[in-house]
């Protein structure tokens with residue numbers, strides 16, 4: 001049976017995830033993208049609701065938010081508005097019109113003290129403002145719109161912005177000394193893969209609600225993540241000045257303002273059971289990204 005054409009509104013359409021969603025969904029669905037100027041999550045909630053009520057949509061994906069972990073520490077009020085109060089207003093509009101809402105959240109809702117992959121039922125305990133406001137957002141969205149799906153994701157790469165592996169490559173191209181934290185673990189996640197999983201959930205599993213964890217398989221620390229990026233870049237023949245990422249400790253990073261959780265690897269069993277999809281390993285996804293983005297032909 002042909003897939004029903006959905007009317008989808010993406011908030012945060014200029015961001016890494018939002019712009020990738022927009023690009024990918026437009027061929028199959030009627031997609032509208034709202035950037036910060038079209039709808040600012042810092043607006044009064046009534047103004048947010050009025051703006052949303054003027055748009056026709058049956059799915060709303062909120063990929064917008066205050067995503068700067070360090071800046072959030074010193075602007076708690078705005079972070080709460082962007083990550084929780086604004087999304088709550090969007091959720092109320094979705095509830096009123098029977099639209100499906102996807103709220104994008106983060107592995108940083110966890111405290112990071114454990115050493116086993118975290119499921120949707122594991123206790124949350126954010127250790128910085130960013131994670132705290134994102135967790136409040138999860139709760140407010142689900143309270144306002146119980147059919148919403150909150151998707152927690154981790155360590156995105158790809159899309160329209162540079163991320164960790166690109167920064168490591170930039171450093172290795174210009175510097176002989178490259179280092180990264182070796183005592184903090186999570187799962188790198190390809191934006192391209194994430195867009196595919198979200199699309200499948202939207203099209204094929206519209207009744208999935210509550211929380212779901214989405215990330216590539218496997219886990220690593222930043223040092224291993226960066227080292228693999230360099231290994232693939234070396235294979236491609238990029239003129240790297242450094243071939244190694246030296247390990248450092250989280251405590252050695254002096255410019256972090258916010259505390260970082262140590263271990264936030266997400267368990268994706270619920271996603272696998274819901275969809276039958278097994279996310280590919282992060283190494284395979286990262287390899288494809290680097291080969292596509294940095295090959296001479298690319």
Ligand SMILES: NC(=O)c1ccc[n+]([C@@H]2O[C@H](COP(=O)([O-])OP(=O)(O)OC[C@H]3O[C@@H](n4cnc5c(N)ncnc54)[C@H](OP(=O)(O)O)[C@@H]3O)[C@@H](O)[C@H]2O)c1
Pocket residue numbers: 012013014015016017018035036039040041042062063064065066067082104105106107134153154155156157161
């Ligand atoms: N990137 C990661 O590694 C990661 C990891 C875990 C979870 N997440 C979550 O995934 C989602 C998408 O992340 P991303 O990497 O795509 O982030 P991003 O590139 O920073 O995009 C976020 C977007 O939100 C917009 N925005 C910020 N404040 C806003 C406001 N007050 N009103 C309206 N729009 C606002 C930004 O607009 P401007 O373009 O105008 O600044 C930006 O386009 C976020 O919810 C984030 O918390 C990301």
